Amino acid sequence: MAKDMRLWINQLEEAGVLARIEKPVDPRTQMGALLWQARDRALFFESLTGFPGWRCLGQAPGDIQMAPLAFGCRRNEMIPEYVRRVDKLGTTRLVKTGPVKDKVMIGDQVDITKMPIHQAGVRDGGPYIASGMMIGKNPDTGARNMSFHRLQMKGPRKTGVLFYPRHNWLNFQKYESNGKSMPVAIVIGHHPMYYFAASTTTDYGVDELEIASALLQEEVELVKCETVDIEVPAHAEIIIEGEVLPEVREEEGPFSEFQDYYLAAAGKNPVLHVTAVTMRGDAIFKNVQNGTEVEGCVYHKVPMSGQIFRRVRTVGGFADIKNVLVLPGIFSVVIQMNPRYYGEARNVLMAALSGEYQHPKIAIAVDEDVDIFNYAEVMYAISTRVNPETDIVTIPGTKIHAMDPSCPEIGKPGAPGWHRLGGKLMIDATKPPECDPARRFEFERLRPMGGDKVRLEDFLPEGSPPLRPPAIAIAKL
Ligand SMILES: Cc1cc2nc3c(=O)[nH]c(=O)nc-3n(C[C@H](O)[C@H](O)[C@H](O)COP(=O)(O)O)c2cc1C
Ligand SMILES: [Mn+2]
Structure with missing residues (x-):
């Protein structure tokens, strides 16, 4: 049927x-x-x-x-x-x-x-x-x-x-x-x-x-x-x-x-x-x-994330891409990947910013231990894994989505030539790559003693209110 x-x-x-x-x-x-x-x-x-x-x-x-x-x-x-x-x-x-x-x-x-x-x-x-x-x-x-x-x-x-x-x-x-x-x-x-x-x-x-x-x-x-x-x-x-x-x-x-x-x-x-x-x-x-985060946006986010995934996985013949998610407002995208070499994440980010879709203006790369559906986790990766001196790159003079009001508009809708001109931004928030295990190990996320075998619910007094989920996910145990 x-x-x-x-x-x-x-x-x-x-x-x-x-x-x-x-x-x-x-x-x-x-x-x-x-x-x-x-x-x-x-x-x-x-x-x-x-x-x-x-x-x-x-x-x-x-x-x-x-x-x-x-x-x-x-x-x-x-x-x-x-x-x-x-x-x-x-x-x-x-x-x-x-x-x-x-x-x-x-x-x-x-x-x-x-x-x-x-x-x-x-x-x-x-x-x-x-x-x-x-x-x-x-x-x-x-x-x-x-x-x-x-x-x-x-x-x-x-x-x-x-x-x-x-x-x-x-x-x-x-x-x-x-x-x-x-x-x-x-x-x-x-x-x-x-x-x-x-x-x-x-x-x-x-x-x-x-x-x-x-x-x-x-x-x-x-x-x-x-x-x-x-x-x-x-x-x-x-x-x-x-x-x-x-x-x-x-x-x-x-x-x-x-x-x-x-x-x-x-x-x-x-x-x-x-x-x-x-x-x-x-x-x-x-x-x-x-609007952002309602139905219309979902129809954009799924295929755009998917098509960016298909493109960036081909970078260098193969890049180890785990997941992709377009962020609210749909001009930013997070790539979850396993970087194998120095510079690889940056190559992937360049591809993400110049694919079939015109929306991506900001591309962020993170590792697999960051939950990309939790935007606070993405901010955490940017805060703790980015050296602004080396890991943030702006590319000036690029064609920007014509409906992105943050950049100056050239031409008019309904007529040829309508677009905007502005910068694109790459943020490499990945850990040091696999080829450098010693440096990479410094970024292993904290795991509380006791692991997932010890559960707070089992220790709270009877009738306690349910636990509120954490504002930012606890690292995988
Ligand atoms: C809810 C919704 C409304 C949209 N409205 C328009 C629109 O009014 N005009 C437009 O050109 N694209 C609009 N789009 C975007 C296009 O459908 C989308 O980018 C599509 O991939 C373009 O197809 P094409 O690559 O075959 O041109 C909208 C998308 C969604 C999800
Ligand atoms: Mn088409």
Whole structure:
């Protein structure tokens, strides 16, 4: 059976992390706050004020702690598991029809303002679809691309579109330079592996639906769209079909973005004209709250960490990489590795800062005895293993992510040449390498006498409150 959003909802429910909200919730005025507050549970809204018959799912996964459930593994194994799965691309297959064709609305039958699209942040330019995975094609080769593009609701058949300069922007420019509109289809509501695939950046030309298939570990069934020459997942909840218009730019934004700021990328951006909507008979909408450490960010962190892992493990032919984690705000990344030679960590850090993703600005290397999911541990490694005179390197004059407000902006969103210029930073917080065991031994972390055989709980008086977890993990015993 095809893995879809319903299977995921069942999985969340069985794991005890799905909260069903029966009280009516207004997507335009209340849902943003509710999603923001739900970090340890997914929310399934059963009654939406002003949108009779609709239900929707959000915060699924709610943060990086919940994400491993989708991979069926433990937290530390998630990024290596992503890497293992995407090392071999999957496959897609065209089928005649599927549940996403239960209802077909074409042209004027469509009114997206009747969908429970939520307003995420107080300063947002209005309701936004942040869960839309846009499938477009390279008109020269026909190669598909699937990536998220925020869609500002502007009318029954109209949205704004943000194309950050990457693959679908390249594709759009090809259409636009020939005066043509770009046919697209937007997927709303599916298994989280589609979301991880849609925010995977790899070679231009790779079909992210084949990445979705690899992550799902099953073939992805596709159906043809009604009004555009695009194939879409047959088991999605909702598909919006349309075309991004050439030479049209309108005010778009602000939007609550992944760094927890609003203004990045707001300006004159392209416009989508909606030509059709197809959906399941009882379609469940998907709302994504964006910001650091909420759902939107999780979809970035997993594939970005995974793709950086895949890149840096090749440094020098082989580097002993244990794990990778992108930090809040997603401009920093921690590489957990076993350094074998002097200088090796620095080589790895250089690779981490110039991979497929444009976000990484600060890269930090640590050893395996540092828990990278505990940010206090990363700070501990920086405090005790870094000699600022030698272990911190700034690289000036590099191209910086255009939505990183800390660096000066050049050009404007929606037009060619938009970027920022600034420095990148490498912090080598690893211990001396394996080839120098004597120096390395000086950094062996403290182990309390008694080891893990002696437990405080066994010595406390009966009825004592449970122990609070330490602010920073105690070294492995
Ligand atoms: C919730 C969410 C919202 C996103 N919104 C946008 C967006 O509005 N515009 C954009 O260009 N990329 C957006 N992205 C990032 C892209 O989906 C992501 O970087 C992807 O890897 C780009 O695909 P590409 O390499 O095929 O171009 C968003 C990602 C997430 C997780
Ligand atoms: Mn791509």
